[in-house]
Amino acid sequence: MLLQQLINALVVGSVYALIAMGLTMVYGVLRILHIAHAAIYALGAYAGLFSFLFFHNFLIAFLIAMVICALAGILMQQFIYLPLLESPRIVPLIASIGLFTFMEDLYRLVAGPYILPFPVNLGFSGIHFFGVTLTSHQLLILVVTFILLGFVWLIIARTRIGLAWKATAQDVETAISFGVNINKIIALNFTLGSALAAAAGVLIGIYYNSVYPAMGSVPAYKMLAIVVLGGLGSVTGTVVAALIIGFAETLMVGYIGFILPRDAIAFIALILILMFRPEGLFGRVNR
Amino acid sequence: MPILETTKLSKHFAGLKALNEVDLKVERGEILGIIGPNGAGKTTLFNTITSVYRPTAGQVFFQGKPIHHLRPFEVAQRGIGRTFQITRPFKNLSVWKNILVAYGYKRYLSLKHVFGRYQREENNQEVLRLLQQVGLEEYKEVPAKNLPLGLQKRLEIARALALNPVLLMLDEPCAGLGHEESQELVNLIRNVRAQGKTIMMVEHNMTVAMGLCDRMVVLSYGSKIAEGRPEEIKSDPKVIEAYLGKEEEIA
Amino acid sequence: MAGSTGEPMIGTYHIVVGILLGIYIVLALSLNIITGYTGQPSLGHAAFFGIGAYSSAILSTRYHLSFWVAFPLSGFFTAIVGSMMGVLSLRVKEDFLAITTIGINFVVVAIFLYSDFFGGAFGIGGIPAPIFFGYKFTKPAYLVFVTGLVLLTILISSILLRSWLGLALEAIREDEFAAETMGIDTKKFKIVAFTIGTGLAGLAGSIYAHFMTFISPGDFSFPLSITIISMIVIGGIGTIRGAILGAIILGLAPEIFRPILEYRSLLYGGLLVLMMRFQPNGLLGHESFLLRRISLIRKQSVEWMKKGSGNDAYT
Numbered sequence: 001m002l003l004q005q006l007i008n009a010l011v012v013g014s015v016y017a018l019i020a021m022g023l024t025m026v027y028g029v030l031r032i033l034h035i036a037h038a039a040i041y042a043l044g045a046y047a048g049l050f051s052f053l054f055f056h057n058f059l060i061a062f063l064i065a066m067v068i069c070a071l072a073g074i075l076m077q078q079f080i081y082l083p084l085l086e087s088p089r090i091v092p093l094i095a096s097i098g099l100f101t102f103m104e105d106l107y108r109l110v111a112g113p114y115i116l117p118f119p120v121n122l123g124f125s126g127i128h129f130f131g132v133t134l135t136s137h138q139l140l141i142l143v144v145t146f147i148l149l150g151f152v153w154l155i156i157a158r159t160r161i162g163l164a165w166k167a168t169a170q171d172v173e174t175a176i177s178f179g180v181n182i183n184k185i186i187a188l189n190f191t192l193g194s195a196l197a198a199a200a201g202v203l204i205g206i207y208y209n210s211v212y213p214a215m216g217s218v219p220a221y222k223m224l225a226i227v228v229l230g231g232l233g234s235v236t237g238t239v240v241a242a243l244i245i246g247f248a249e250t251l252m253v254g255y256i257g258f259i260l261p262r263d264a265i266a267f268i269a270l271i272l273i274l275m276f277r278p279e280g281l282f283g284r285v286n287r
Numbered sequence: 288m289p290i291l292e293t294t295k296l297s298k299h300f301a302g303l304k305a306l307n308e309v310d311l312k313v314e315r316g317e318i319l320g321i322i323g324p325n326g327a328g329k330t331t332l333f334n335t336i337t338s339v340y341r342p343t344a345g346q347v348f349f350q351g352k353p354i355h356h357l358r359p360f361e362v363a364q365r366g367i368g369r370t371f372q373i374t375r376p377f378k379n380l381s382v383w384k385n386i387l388v389a390y391g392y393k394r395y396l397s398l399k400h401v402f403g404r405y406q407r408e409e410n411n412q413e414v415l416r417l418l419q420q421v422g423l424e425e426y427k428e429v430p431a432k433n434l435p436l437g438l439q440k441r442l443e444i445a446r447a448l449a450l451n452p453v454l455l456m457l458d459e460p461c462a463g464l465g466h467e468e469s470q471e472l473v474n475l476i477r478n479v480r481a482q483g484k485t486i487m488m489v490e491h492n493m494t495v496a497m498g499l500c501d502r503m504v505v506l507s508y509g510s511k512i513a514e515g516r517p518e519e520i521k522s523d524p525k526v527i528e529a530y531l532g533k534e535e536e537i538a
Numbered sequence: 539m540a541g542s543t544g545e546p547m548i549g550t551y552h553i554v555v556g557i558l559l560g561i562y563i564v565l566a567l568s569l570n571i572i573t574g575y576t577g578q579p580s581l582g583h584a585a586f587f588g589i590g591a592y593s594s595a596i597l598s599t600r601y602h603l604s605f606w607v608a609f610p611l612s613g614f615f616t617a618i619v620g621s622m623m624g625v626l627s628l629r630v631k632e633d634f635l636a637i638t639t640i641g642i643n644f645v646v647v648a649i650f651l652y653s654d655f656f657g658g659a660f661g662i663g664g665i666p667a668p669i670f671f672g673y674k675f676t677k678p679a680y681l682v683f684v685t686g687l688v689l690l691t692i693l694i695s696s697i698l699l700r701s702w703l704g705l706a707l708e709a710i711r712e713d714e715f716a717a718e719t720m721g722i723d724t725k726k727f728k729i730v731a732f733t734i735g736t737g738l739a740g741l742a743g744s745i746y747a748h749f750m751t752f753i754s755p756g757d758f759s760f761p762l763s764i765t766i767i768s769m770i771v772i773g774g775i776g777t778i779r780g781a782i783l784g785a786i787i788l789g790l791a792p793e794i795f796r797p798i799l800e801y802r803s804l805l806y807g808g809l810l811v812l813m814m815r816f817q818p819n820g821l822l823g824h825e826s827f828l829l830r831r832i833s834l835i836r837k838q839s840v841e842w843m844k845k846g847s848g849n850d851a852y853t
Contacts, residue, residue: 027633031633033633033636033637079815080811080815083815084814084815084818087814087818088818089579089632089633089636090573090579090636090767090771090775091771091814091818092814093579093636094764094767094768094771094810094814095810095811095814095815097764097768097807097810098768098806098807098808098809098810098811098813098814099807099810099811100807101803101806101807101810102803102804102807102808102811103807104803104807105801105802105803105804105807106804108803109800109801109804221640221644221760224637224640225637225640225641228633228634228637228638232633232634263644263648264644264645264648266641267640267641267642267644267645268641268645270637270638270641271626271638271641271642271645274629274630274634274638275629278629278630278631278634279634280634337719339715339719358718358723358725359718359719360718360719360720360721360722360723360724362719363718363719363720363721364721369719371716375713375715375716376712376713376716377708377709377712377713377716377717378712378713379712379824380708380709380712384705384708387705388705388706388708388709388717388720388722389720389721391702391705391706392720392721392722394702395702395703395706395721395722395723395727396723400702401701401702401703401706402697402701402702402703403701403702404700404701405700405701405702405705406700446720450720450721
């Protein structure tokens with residue numbers, strides 16, 4: 001039983017990591033809390049659903065969703081966040097929240113307020129081992145997350161552009177003086193981060209077989225907690241924090257029997273950790 | 288009794304000895320210069336003396352009393368006013384209000400006074416006097432963020448003076464200023480000393496430092512390597528060696 | 539035009555809107571002290587509104603205290619919790635603080651929702667109306683009371699703004715580090731700002747609970763916090779007039795937009811984005827477009843008057 005719960009937790013945590021990654025990447029460079037990211041996540045689910053209904057091919061739908069969301073991310077960057085770079089930080093935050101509200105309502109008006117089914121037969125079955133079941137959807141989630149996050153890790157750790165990204169996250173001015181093209185880095189963040197969110201949206205959409213306008217609200221603020229917990233701007237920290245929260249939620253609810261309300265768990269964990277480490281688990285000290 | 292004294296003052300950051308057992312004294316009424324190549328620990332020294340950093344070891348005495356365990360605001364209350372290397376004005380507040388913030392330092396301690404209005408004739412007169420002293424009178428309504436650098440430097444000094452300090456600590460007051468502006472600032476500093484203030488300043492600009500300071504302390508890699516009058520320091524081989532191999536600051 | 543109960547029937551709708559508007563104004567002004575004056579981003583203000591409401595509800599329904607005792611006690615209790623939030627803000631800064639305050643909101647609502655002591659999902663009902671010299675509060679009476687609370691909040695905000703305390707808070711907002719080196723005990727003052735701001739929100743919560751007679755956890759959830767902070771940002775953060783204007787605009791918006799209720803969220807979200815993009819200082823904030831227009835008009839009318847009087851002594 002415990003093993004099953006651990007597997008479930010891993011699945012939950014993986015998706016959280018996928019969504020939170022985009023958030024932390026944007027924060028790392030722009031120092032903006034990009035709440036509208038959750039709207040991109042929902043957009044991914046919708047785009048994936050409609051592409052699937054049109055093309056009848058899951059892989060194509062998946063890729064289209066990622067492209068659409070990458071574009072959406074770039075648009076947000078250009079028209080909303082870049083012009084607000086110099087403003088007091090509450091301004092882009094409110095703008096982001098406004099954008100999120102706007103988009104969620106847009107989904108409701110365009111696609112209807114109903115829960116739309118997203119039935120995808122993956123063509124392979126789940127696996128069983130040691131009395132534990134891994135459904136085909138769970139398997140897909142784990143594999144895709146692993147591939148995508150691995151891809152991100154590769155880019156950041158092994159490529160020149162990844163190096164430039166790390167430099168920018170550390171100190172924007174120094175990075176510029178070393179010839180880093182900041183605009184390219186920022187664009188990369190939004191593109192990649194949004195594509196990851198799209199993937200998460202599609203994965204969750206098929207996992208629960210439901211796509212609905214408010215689906216972004218569920219992760220929206222929890223992602224913030226995860227990203228802060230991991231240390232804003234730290235890629236490793238985000239993954240670790242996402243897994244921790246995934247485990248905490250699943251085990252609390254499924255195994256220990258629920259003591260704390262599920263949504264609040266992330267925030268309670270956050271507050272507790274921040275008490276001891278105000279910069280988050282992997283955050284940089286001395287901000 | 289020296290106004291300020293540090294004994295074996297040390298500050299370590301995760302293995303880096305930013306300050307290493309620095310002993311120094313600042314005598315009443317003098318202008319003491321702290322010089323040294325980049326990274327020598329000059330600003331760290333300032334920050335440790337004003338309690339922004341807790342010393343790893345050693346002590347700081349101000350007017351005979353230890354201050355190293357106090358919080359920065361208490362150090363200011365005791366009579367040490369400081370400026371910053373990169374100016375830190377209260378950007379959206381007017382020049383006048385910037386100075387007023389420091390001027391009210393005593394009020395912040397008293398429950399009775401803290402709710403009182405700051406817009407009073409007596410206060411205005413005093414602040415005006417400070418503005419005149421630094422030559423910012425005509426800018427009093429200007430938001431501090433709109434001031435050019437030279438004037439921001441003056442604002443920093445006016446703000447520190449508003450604390451009615453016994454010791455004024457200036458961190459690179461002439462940094463980023465042109466020759467003429469530096470000269471004007473030097474005259475201002477001389478005037479301030481003439482009023483009886485003791486001054487401790489970090490300065491990179493050698494001409495300014497040599498011309499202004501009565502005595503100098505030279506830091507290198509966190510340790511004090513020399514101390515004395517400008518003429519002595521100029522020809523001290525240890526000092527020359529510390530500066531060679533780094534960019535020479537000849538203003 | 540009185541109904542059979544002796545209460546005036548016409549204008550009841552407006553009175554209710556007025557009461558809620560007044561409560562919004564108090565919430566906006568109280569948040570303004572924390573976020574506008576002191577610059578501490580607090581995105582969970584609705585939680586303190588809720589703590590005040592629940593305190594008053596419990597004190598009056600379970601312990602049968604009179605409103606006139608429950609009201610100040612609620613404010614006081616909320617201020618205590620708020621001061622703890624202030625202590626938290628010493629440890630956790632800026633963006634981290636913003637997110638932590640969101641967390642506080644979620645946690646507080648979760649506590650209301652999941653604990654039986656607070657009535658759980660069913661909330662608390664039967665909250666009695668205040669009794670004034672033997673007479674139960676009528677709707678107009680609530681309006682008078684709320685107006686009084688609004689005036690009190692404006693008074694406190696003004697006193698703060700013009701006092702050394704307010705100056706210290708503004709210095710903290712502008713540059714906390716520099717403020718500390720100017721002799722300001724930033725820790726103490728931040729806690730004071732949170733205490734006063736949350737205390738006022740608690741008072742608003744108290745009167746809200748008695749007016750509504752029934753409260754539930756959902757009344758104090760995060761979207762309300764966003765609405766409150768949007769009010770001060772749209773109106774002009776850090777200014778009293780801005781907070782009031784913002785509260786009026788966003789408070790009345792649901793009523794005005796009633797015919798287009800369908801598109802409410804769309805318009806609301808769009809409004810926020812546009813405002814932040816093009817007028818981040820708020821409508822009545824410093825150097826806002828509106829203010830500049832107003833001062834231009836003022837200048838022009840002064841010129842016009844000078845010409846009219848033909849008095850050269852002014853030029």
